[in-house]
Amino acid sequence: MGVTEAQVWDWLDAVPDPEIPVISVVDLGVVRGVDVTGAAVKVTITPTYSGCPAMSVIALDIETALARQGVTDLTLETRIAPPWTTDWLSDKGRARLEGYGIAPPRAAGGPERCPRCRSTAVERVSQFGSTPCKAQWRCTDCLEPFDYFKCI
Amino acid sequence: MSALFEFLLRQGDNALVLGHRTSEWCGTGPALEEDIALANTALDLIGQTQLWLGYAAEVEGKGRSANDLAFLRDAYDFKNLLMVEVPNGDFGRTLMRQFLFDAFQVPWLQALCGSSDQRVADIAAKSVKEALYHLERSSETVIALGDGTEESNRRMQAALDLLWPYTGEMFADDAGDIEMAEAGVAPLPSTMRAAWDQTVQSVLAEAMLTAPQSDFAHKGGRTGKRHTEHLGHMLATMQVLQRSHPGAVW
Numbered sequence A: 001m002g003v004t005e006a007q008v009w010d011w012l013d014a015v016p017d018p019e020i021p022v023i024s025v026v027d028l029g030v031v032r033g034v035d036v037t038g039a040a041v042k043v044t045i046t047p048t049y050s051g052c053p054a055m056s057v058i059a060l061d062i063e064t065a066l067a068r069q070g071v072t073d074l075t076l077e078t079r080i081a082p083p084w085t086t087d088w089l090s091d092k093g094r095a096r097l098e099g100y101g102i103a104p105p106r107a108a109g110g111p112e113r114c115p116r117c118r119s120t121a122v123e124r125v126s127q128f129g130s131t132p133c134k135a136q137w138r139c140t141d142c143l144e145p146f147d148y149f150k151c152i
Numbered sequence B: 001m002s003a004l005f006e007f008l009l010r011q012g013d014n015a016l017v018l019g020h021r022t023s024e025w026c027g028t029g030p031a032l033e034e035d036i037a038l039a040n041t042a043l044d045l046i047g048q049t050q051l052w053l054g055y056a057a058e059v060e061g062k063g064r065s066a067n068d069l070a071f072l073r074d075a076y077d078f079k080n081l082l083m084v085e086v087p088n089g090d091f092g093r094t095l096m097r098q099f100l101f102d103a104f105q106v107p108w109l110q111a112l113c114g115s116s117d118q119r120v121a122d123i124a125a126k127s128v129k130e131a132l133y134h135l136e137r138s139s140e141t142v143i144a145l146g147d148g149t150e151e152s153n154r155r156m157q158a159a160l161d162l163l164w165p166y167t168g169e170m171f172a173d174d175a176g177d178i179e180m181a182e183a184g185v186a187p188l189p190s191t192m193r194a195a196w197d198q199t200v201q202s203v204l205a206e207a208m209l210t211a212p213q214s215d216f217a218h219k220g221g222r223t224g225k226r227h228t229e230h231l232g233h234m235l236a237t238m239q240v241l242q243r244s245h246p247g248a249v250w
Helices: A005-012 A055-068 A091-100 B003-023 B032-060 B066-071 B091-112 B118-146 B150-171 B175-182 B189-206 B229-238 B240-244
Strands: A031-037 A040-045 A073-078 A122-126 A134-139 A145-149
Touching (some): A005 A031, A005 A040, A040 A055, A055 A073, B003 B032, B003 B066, B003 B118, B003 B175, B091 B150, B118 B150, B150 B189
Antiparallel strands (some): A134 A145
């Protein structure tokens, strides 16, 4: 019984991002392609930031998850072009990020509102945060600091 | 050594040496947010290093990897600008150097996006997004510290005076650059001067800082002929594990 590409996408959508476990590697836009030829599965991934240390963990998690589904002939290819952009975050992923307390990226360059109290009175603390893909912001109403997913 | 291999080493070594220098701040930044920002900047640069040196190793075709090029070459085989190997000094000097570098790197990588070599164009397109972000932060910090207190202004002016003679090397074309330009791989570095001048002059004016008049330029890093004495010391730390335990893996 052969696997379909749609099945592989579903399985990959169950692989959490190692740093932000509420979204999957598919939500994050890191999985760029799935190609099934007979029993051979090829998955193409792209790094968010060129030095993102989570990439090797993501590759290992994908391998493990697909092996668990019986995929033994897996090729993982890393591709850098076109470069990853936050536009590739899925709508499901954006909603989950906010629910988790991380403001989703916005083209305007800053979060729309505080992910906790929804106030729009927010200010930047630092352009960088706990991972390469995030910046630190603060709500001036509820005073809570929060992560903002950088828009690139 | 082919001109393309040397070109790729220059790109990779700039990112590697500046990335390592910046990582020296890890755990000792002046504030938690700045410490994290420095570590993240370093991480971006090391990531870019892997792309440049990975391609360099392929082009060389001698079975070496990006790691071999990073950890098993000696100082005179490095092709980075002298400016990036100068010790960090204080936080202000580190950010002034980052700014002077970013102001070059942004138009440079933008130009490389149109390279006749598709791999170079791809690496540049990936890196320029990070470089733009770095420039935003380094510009803001240079302005905040330059136009800050009397003490911070004095330190930033001293940093600028010290680093200024190292900036000219960025624009010094040599035979390898001409070969790359003729092949359409990269523009001549000297053609970046106008864009760099414009960014630097506008930020320095806002930062209440004055660029030195001298156009004397220390050279020898990009060619590898004359590095400062600092690079060897830096490599001694950076490479110690591979030197002491050859082939060790994580």
